[in-house]
Structure formats: structure tokens, C-alpha cells
Amino acid sequence: MAVEFPGEAYEGASYAALPAKWASVSDRHLNQSEQYVIGQVAEAAIGPLADTVANAVSGPVVQGVEGGLGASGGDGGGTGFRIDPDAPDEHARMMHEHAGTVAGRARMFRSRIAGVAFA
Numbered sequence: 001m002a003v004e005f006p007g008e009a010y011e012g013a014s015y016a017a018l019p020a021k022w023a024s025v026s027d028r029h030l031n032q033s034e035q036y037v038i039g040q041v042a043e044a045a046i047g048p049l050a051d052t053v054a055n056a057v058s059g060p061v062v063q064g065v066e067g068g069l070g071a072s073g074g075d076g077g078g079t080g081f082r083i084d085p086d087a088p089d090e091h092a093r094m095m096h097e098h099a100g101t102v103a104g105r106a107r108m109f110r111s112r113i114a115g116v117a118f119a
Contacts, residue, residue, distance in 0.1 A: 019118040034106045041098050
């Protein structure tokens with residue numbers, strides 16, 4: 001017996017077994033989507049930080065100070081750049097909160113989809 005689904009046939013599958021299969025596929029897609037969202041959030045947060053650091057080490061103020069001191073900008077050395085030591089901790093806290101939000105939404109989605117009947 002084949003269970004017909006629009007455009008596909010599931011040979012040898014009982015209709016009762018299909019919801020379990022669909023739930024399994026949904027879990028895989030949910031996990032992939034969750035990983036994608038986490039990656040996008042991390043990438044979105046790191047991009048501005050990288051831009052800020054790049055601008056700080058190559059900006060006109062740094063170049064002006066280098067010129068005034070007679071220093072060369074090509075050696076990569078110097079002592080004029082400082083990162084606020086609390087900023088990485090604050091950023092990590094914010095990212096942790098975002099990850100918790102994403103995980104909570106994934107749990108909510110999983111619980112809601114579990115109640116869907118394919119009858």
C-alpha cells in the first residue's frame with residue numbers, strides 16, 4: 001500500500017507512521033535553522049566590532065598622532081590603542097542573552113509543532 005501525498009508516494013508507509021517521520025524531519029530543520037540564526041547573530045555582532053577596531057587603528061587621529069611623533073604606521077607597534085576591558089564582558093553577556101532568546105523560541109516552536117496533527 002502506498003500513502004499518497006501531493007506529488008509523492010511513500011511506499012510501504014502507514015499513514016500513522018507519517019507524522020513521526022515528519023516530526024523527525026522538522027526537528028532536523030529546526031536544529032539547522034537554530035544554528036543558522038545563532039551564526040547570523042554572532043556574525044552581525046562581530047562585524048561592527050571588527051569595523052570599529054579597524055577604524056581605530058587606521059583612523060585619521062591615529063595617523064595624525066603617528067605623523068606628529070614621527071612614527072611609522074607600517075610596523076604594527078604602538079601603545080596608543082586601548083580596548084575598554086569591560087566591553088568584551090558586556091558583549092558576551094548580550095550574546096548569551098540573545099542565544100537564550102533563540103533557544104527559548106526554538107523550544108516554543110518545538111512544543112507548538114508537537115501539537116499539530118496530520119490527520
